[in-house]
Amino acid sequence: MTVATAPIPQANPGAGYRARREEIDAAVARALASGWYILGQEGRAFESEFAAWLGTTHAVGCGNGTDALALTLRGLGIGPGCAVATVSHTAVATVAAIEMAGAVPVLIDIDPRHYTMDPAELAAVLDAPPPGLPPIRAVIPVHLYGQAADLDAILPVCARHGVAVIEDCAQAHGATLDGRKLGTFAAAACFSLYPTKNLGALGDGGIIATSDEHLAGRLSALRQYGWKQHYISDEVGVNSRLDELQAAILRVKLTHLDEGNARRQDIATAYDDAAGARAPSRRAGASHVFHQYVLRVADRPAAQAHFRAAGIGTGIHYPVPVHAQPAYRGRVALGPARCAATERAAAEVLSLPMYPELTDAEVARVCAALRELV
Ligand SMILES: Cc1ncc(COP(=O)(O)O)c(C=O)c1O
Secondary structure: OOOOOOOEOOOOHHHHHHHOHHHHHHHHHHHHHHOOOEOOHHHHHHHHHHHHHHOOOEEEEEOOHHHHHHHHHHHOOOOOOOEEEEEOOOOHHHHHHHHHOOOEEEEEOEEOOOOEEOHHHHHHHHHOOOOOOOOEEEEOOEOHHHOOOOHHHHHHHHHHHOOEEEEEOOOOOOOEEOOEEOOOOOOEEEEEOOOOOOOOOOOOOEEEEEOOHHHHHHHHHHOEOOEEEOOEEOOOOOEOOOEHHHHHHHHHHHHOHHHHHHHHHHHHHHHHHHHHHHOOOOOOOEEOOOOOEEEEOOOHHHHHHHHHHOOEOOEOOOOOOHHHOOOOOOOOEEOOOOOHHHHHHHHHEEEEOOOOOOOHHHHHHHHHHHHHHO
């Protein structure tokens, strides 16, 4: 069918570039003119500006968010002979990173209201791990869609068991819990800087935040062949570096992140009004930065068709839980709930357009289509 007005994509990283084109082009020109393209002053400046913005003492750039998680596990000494608990309702990257580090994933179900790790099931798994599993040495809560996992419950359980916590902040740049920024609660926090993220590069990128100086030093070495000194590998590392062009772009984008998050929150408030009882749950004490605005719909194909007919793109995050994907099916350990809530969510979640550059008129169009649906 023909749509009278321009289509509204679900995500639009190009709009993020166009909105800051002059500043970004100038930053790119500066990085190009410097003659230094990997691990130079743009990268160092971005790391210190990001750490200052977040409230940690260190931040270490790397190639992408998946590497950030794998490097952090390795940096904490977690690898072969260890298990790591996370969720199945996440980007496959979280689980892939655990296996990249050589550890075994164990997948915990979600609290279906907030789509984040169910702390009660985590406690049950730590008390009585599934048979045949190596010891669980770390837990990776994912702050999915831009909202905090239940750290108030998860952190004490992990502390009781002496298990490290790594926050997966890939979707939660700037979100808070109890007035404190996510990414400052645990041993380390891993951020993806993929173009569609709340803080997105124009290519791949990742960054690890920590206030542990020793860990930061290890991560800086591990991301580059285990070098502390050039060309001398003290241990086996990898090549996962944030390049200078992306760092220069990210320095610009970081200065607009809080404003972008506030705009996302305003859009979410408008969507909430149209969604009524279907509006996503907000965790008490948390501020949600709406990386995604996610509805639940019983008949998802019909809902997608409804939005499509109005020229509105939708997304599904994520259609198949990690444990049910062909590469993982039957091979990853699950908690006692067998990820039942995860499977129900995967069948029903639907993400609406969400990025700061949506115009008020576009938001109104999405709201009108949403009102017709609910
Ligand atoms: C929750 C979560 N964790 C990890 C990642 C991995 O990030 P990247 O795509 O930068 O490797 C992503 C992004 O896709 C993500 O959404």
